[in-house]
Amino acid sequence: MTTEKKDDRLYGYAGKILRINLTDSTTEIIDSRKYLPEWIGGRALAHKIFWEEVGPGVGAFDPENKLIFADGPAGGTAIPTGGRAVMCGVAANNLPEQYASSSIGGWVGTVMKYAGYDALIIEGKAPRHTYLLIDDDKVSFLNADAIWGMLISDAQEAIFLAHGRDTFSMVIGPAGEHMVRDATITTSNDHTLSKAGFGAVFGSKNLKGIAFHGTGDITPYDIDKVLELRLKIGDYQHIPNPVTHQTRMKSVAYDVPAPNGWDYGKLACSPGCNSRCQRLMMNMTDAFTGEKVSQIEKCTSPAAFTLKNDFYMPVGTWVTSPMNGRSVGAQRSWAKPYDKNDPDYEIVSQMWGGDTVNYWNADFDRGAMLNQLCKEYGIDKWDFIIWNMTWISMCKQEGLLTDLDFGMEPDPESPEFIRHFIKIITYRTGPEVTLIDGSKRPIGDVFAEHMARAIRMLGKEKYGDSIYHGRYSNILKKPLDIPVSLEGGWGQCSHWHGRGFSGSQKWFWCANMMLDMVNTRDAMASGHTHVSTDEYKKILAEGPCYSQTLANAVLRTENTAILTDSVPCCEWQSNEPFYPEENAEQLYAATGEKYTPEELLKKADRARLLFRAILMRNYGRCRDQEVEEIYPFLTFPDPGGDYATWEEWNDWVDLYYKTVGWDLATGWPFRSTWEAAGLKEIADEMEKLGKLPPEGGTPGYVRKENPFNGHIRKVPQEYHF
Amino acid sequence: MAKHIEKAPLEYSMCTGCVSCEMVCSMVHEGYVSPQTKRLFFKAGPVKTMLHEIYTCQQCDDHPCYEACPKKDEAMCIDENGIVYVNEKNCIGCGKCAKACKFTPSRIHVVKSKDKEERKAKKCDLCRTRPEGPACVQWCPFMCLAVSDRLPWEERQETDQS
Ligand code: SF4
Ligand code: SF4
Ligand code: SF4
Ligand code: SF4
Numbered sequence: 057m058t059t060e061k062k063d064d065r066l067y068g069y070a071g072k073i074l075r076i077n078l079t080d081s082t083t084e085i086i087d088s089r090k091y092l093p094e095w096i097g098g099r100a101l102a103h104k105i106f107w108e109e110v111g112p113g114v115g116a117f118d119p120e121n122k123l124i125f126a127d128g129p130a131g132g133t134a135i136p137t138g139g140r141a142v143m144c145g146v147a148a149n150n151l152p153e154q155y156a157s158s159s160i161g162g163w164v165g166t167v168m169k170y171a172g173y174d175a176l177i178i179e180g181k182a183p184r185h186t187y188l189l190i191d192d193d194k195v196s197f198l199n200a201d202a203i204w205g206m207l208i209s210d211a212q213e214a215i216f217l218a219h220g221r222d223t224f225s226m227v228i229g230p231a232g233e234h235m236v237r238d239a240t241i242t243t244s245n246d247h248t249l250s251k252a253g254f255g256a257v258f259g260s261k262n263l264k265g266i267a268f269h270g271t272g273d274i275t276p277y278d279i280d281k282v283l284e285l286r287l288k289i290g291d292y293q294h295i296p297n298p299v300t301h302q303t304r305m306k307s308v309a310y311d312v313p314a315p316n317g318w319d320y321g322k323l324a325c326s327p328g329c330n331s332r333c334q335r336l337m338m339n340m341t342d343a344f345t346g347e348k349v350s351q352i353e354k355c356t357s358p359a360a361f362t363l364k365n366d367f368y369m370p371v372g373t374w375v376t377s378p379m380n381g382r383s384v385g386a387q388r389s390w391a392k393p394y395d396k397n398d399p400d401y402e403i404v405s406q407m408w409g410g411d412t413v414n415y416w417n418a419d420f421d422r423g424a425m426l427n428q429l430c431k432e433y434g435i436d437k438w439d440f441i442i443w444n445m446t447w448i449s450m451c452k453q454e455g456l457l458t459d460l461d462f463g464m465e466p467d468p469e470s471p472e473f474i475r476h477f478i479k480i481i482t483y484r485t486g487p488e489v490t491l492i493d494g495s496k497r498p499i500g501d502v503f504a505e506h507m508a509r510a511i512r513m514l515g516k517e518k519y520g521d522s523i524y525h526g527r528y529s530n531i532l533k534k535p536l537d538i539p540v541s542l543e544g545g546w547g548q549c550s551h552w553h554g555r556g557f558s559g560s561q562k563w564f565w566c567a568n569m570m571l572d573m574v575n576t577r578d579a580m581a582s583g584h585t586h587v588s589t590d591e592y593k594k595i596l597a598e599g600p601c602y603s604q605t606l607a608n609a610v611l612r613t614e615n616t617a618i619l620t621d622s623v624p625c626c627e628w629q630s631n632e633p634f635y636p637e638e639n640a641e642q643l644y645a646a647t648g649e650k651y652t653p654e655e656l657l658k659k660a661d662r663a664r665l666l667f668r669a670i671l672m673r674n675y676g677r678c679r680d681q682e683v684e685e686i687y688p689f690l691t692f693p694d695p696g697g698d699y700a701t702w703e704e705w706n707d708w709v710d711l712y713y714k715t716v717g718w719d720l721a722t723g724w725p726f727r728s729t730w731e732a733a734g735l736k737e738i739a740d741e742m743e744k745l746g747k748l749p750p751e752g753g754t755p756g757y758v759r760k761e762n763p764f765n766g767h768i769r770k771v772p773q774e775y776h777f
Numbered sequence: 778m779a780k781h782i783e784k785a786p787l788e789y790s791m792c793t794g795c796v797s798c799e800m801v802c803s804m805v806h807e808g809y810v811s812p813q814t815k816r817l818f819f820k821a822g823p824v825k826t827m828l829h830e831i832y833t834c835q836q837c838d839d840h841p842c843y844e845a846c847p848k849k850d851e852a853m854c855i856d857e858n859g860i861v862y863v864n865e866k867n868c869i870g871c872g873k874c875a876k877a878c879k880f881t882p883s884r885i886h887v888v889k890s891k892d893k894e895e896r897k898a899k900k901c902d903l904c905r906t907r908p909e910g911p912a913c914v915q916w917c918p919f920m921c922l923a924v925s926d927r928l929p930w931e932e933r934q935e936t937d938q939s
Binding site: 299 | 794800813826891
């Protein structure tokens with residue numbers, strides 16, 4: 057890093073970190089310089105704070121759990137996509153409970169910075185229902201009795217009413233209050249911290265929400281550069297954004313007629329963004345009051361309308377060439393069409409996947425209702441739709457639900473059942489069912505523990521590992537096996553795992569499952585693998601599990617995901633294979649700190665390794681643990697009939713560990729690896745903990761035999777609930 | 778009415794709620810981004826509809842804000858093009874202009890300077906000294922804002938009709 061800043065001001069940052077102790081309603085100000093700009097912000101900053109402050113043995117719902125809500129230097133600077141923020145802490149929605157991060161749009165991160173804070177450290181447990189009002193220097197612990205129990209929108213509107221429309225909040229709904237493990241924290245423009253289940257952690261802390269009002273200022277270092285980036289990053293086309301009337305909900309994977317039509321607008325997720333990835337569906341019917349409302353839909357919500365075929369995408373969604381460089385991810389819908397004369401056209405335009413899965417047929421109104429119920433109760437749409445509902449569908453078709461009393465006939469196509477099911481989960485009610493250990497609990501209470509735990513409570517062999525016979529490969533023209541529970545690993549729903557929900561090619565799911573393996577949650581939040589067409593050709597030639605090119609791309613994805621969540625910016629609007637300077641340019645414009653892309657990747661390396669250190673110290677993370685966690689689901693065939701053998705997957709793990717400098721036997725970094733990332737003190741700590749493998753590798757390491765005996769149903773897993 | 782900033786109708790372009798207009802307005806005038814120093818105001822729509830509003834100064838012909846200023850023509854001024862603007866150097870921060878604005882919320886913010894020593898009125902000056910014209914118009918990514926004498930949505934309608 058070269059230092060040639062005009063002065064030593066902390067440009068781009070707010071300057072303070074606010075510690076909030078809910079137990080005794082006290083606060084403490086920490087000078088941001090303790091951590092910044094050294095740890096960038098966002099996720100990297102949170103890793104550093106968590107490493108220092110939360111040791112082993114802290115569960116998601118313990119008052120000792122700390123939630124770190126952090127923005128980065130791009131927040132509040134008008135650098136496009138820079139308005140996002142992250143939350144980190146011990147997550148409720150993974151199994152076992154581990155430290156995880158979740159990212160969010162909305163206005164809250166930026167307004168927190170206007171109030172003067174780069175991050176919050178939320179700790180303890182409030183003695184009564186509370187919401188926080190952070191109004192510049194003044195932090196109030198307010199009685200939340202009047203809004204406790206309210207649906208998300210009602211609580212948001214009540215906060216607007218009480219504190220003005222310049223006060224932006226994030227709140228939990230009834231699901232978070234009841235500590236439903238996949239509960240969200242939701243902003244007033246419907247952006248959520250979802251997959252880590254931090255809404256349930258808010259509930260455990262008696263915290264309904266946080267409202268921010270700020271009147272301070274954020275000074276970007278180089279305003280001309282900020283404006284230049286507004287023409288370079290994201291969607292800089294400067295074209296109108298008209299509302300259009302639609303009569304269908306349509307993409308390559310689905311086509312749902314909308315009997316009464318709907319109005320389609322697009323919104324940005326966060327301050328300063330020049331993109332509009334959020335589909336605003338207007339004139340929809342409120343699932344609670346019947347009035348006309350708007351819904352934000354993205355990613356998975358179309359699956360609520362129909363899930364007859366799996367979600368698949370052109371290979372060009374993940375493989376980018378300069379031709380379709382801007383069409384990665386969300387920009388696809390308005391990017392230029394592919395150039396059919398381009399030599400890479402064939403690669404990027406090919407389709408892969410498209411299994412017929414027969415989970416439910418198209419019904420626009422039912423889908424709208426399902427999405428809205430998830431939003432208002434504050435439950436993660438992804439998990440509820442792609443895991444709970446597909447499970448209901450598959451189990452019903454396999455005749456597995458006859459012993460379970462839901463209080464009404466389970467049916468994934470019945471609006472009445474959906475309404476009932478989500479409600480009994482939210483409030484932990486419903487008829488009692490007998491669990492595998494003989495105890496009884498209301499069925500909604502069981503599913504409120506989320507799918508991974510619920511299935512183990514009910515009996516995994518039957519309710520998790522039974523084979524669904526309704527899946528049909530349109531590539532192979534034959535049925536393919538898939539388990540009734542789409543569990544990816546770490547208690548998380550499958551997501552771009554190439555089978556069951558989102559068909560993809562083997563190299564792609566190998567990459568994504570490696571990312572998931574070394575993480576604690578679905579890593580496809582800010583870490584979808586993207587490669588260039590040249591890399592793609594090499595990967596196929598080398599073979600997915602043996603490709604150094606792919607291992608390098610996975611490492612790049614991991615590191616850029618950390619930067620994405622630290623700067624912060626938006627992965628969907630980034631284009632790392634063709635614009636490696638993007639994060640460095642954002643950081644320079646915001647802070648004046650000059651890094652080369654290589655220097656920045658080193659910073660990301662350090663944060664990634666600190667995350668590894670947290671997992672090793674707090675949760676005993678090692679090779680066997682993570683390989684056995686991720687392997688079962690990839691024994692099922694992808695749409696082309698491909699899967700990974702135990703040997704293959706372990707060869708791939710060996711290759712990745714070698715790439716990142718970890719011991720093959722233990723999955724622990726060597727001293728040289730820690731030290732190369734500037735983490736000598738962590739190496740010393742690991743040595744004390746007996747977790748520093750000898751340089752060159754554990755002598756005499758022999759790969760473990762396949763503990764699954766070739767089939768997921770033989771997995772002898774012990775879980776405590 | 779004199780030239781002023783207008784927001785597009787939904788059929789032409791929907792406001793995405795990105796608040797880039799506010800941020801850039803503050804940034805080009807002050808060198809930093811702050812909700813205090815923006816000269817146009819984003820109002821978040823109801824949570825259930827998310828149809829957002831932008832409030833702008835209308836550069837009123839009768840300019841009551843100007844009339845109310847005790848330092849008329851020194852602090853609150855009108856330029857040769859009829860743009861009502863604040864010459865902050867001479868503004869005493871009395872807030873009379875903000876009170877006199879015909880609109881609610883007032884299109885003028887009177888705020889403490891960064892050193893908290895004095896208060897100054899912040900009012901849309903149509904970016905009169907910027908060669909590129911109004912920054913909010915230039916940097917709204919979705920062409921939701923335009924100067925009233927040249928509204929692309931009206932131009933398009935005319936073309937459509939012809
Ligand atoms: S500040 Fe208010 S009264 Fe003055 S010109 Fe603008 S809109 Fe009119
Ligand atoms: S605040 Fe300034 S511009 Fe407004 S009335 Fe007072 S002196 Fe005039
Ligand atoms: S015209 Fe200029 S001063 Fe007026 S609101 Fe737009 S950016 Fe601000
Ligand atoms: S910049 Fe445009 S789209 Fe963004 S808030 Fe302002 S008017 Fe709306």
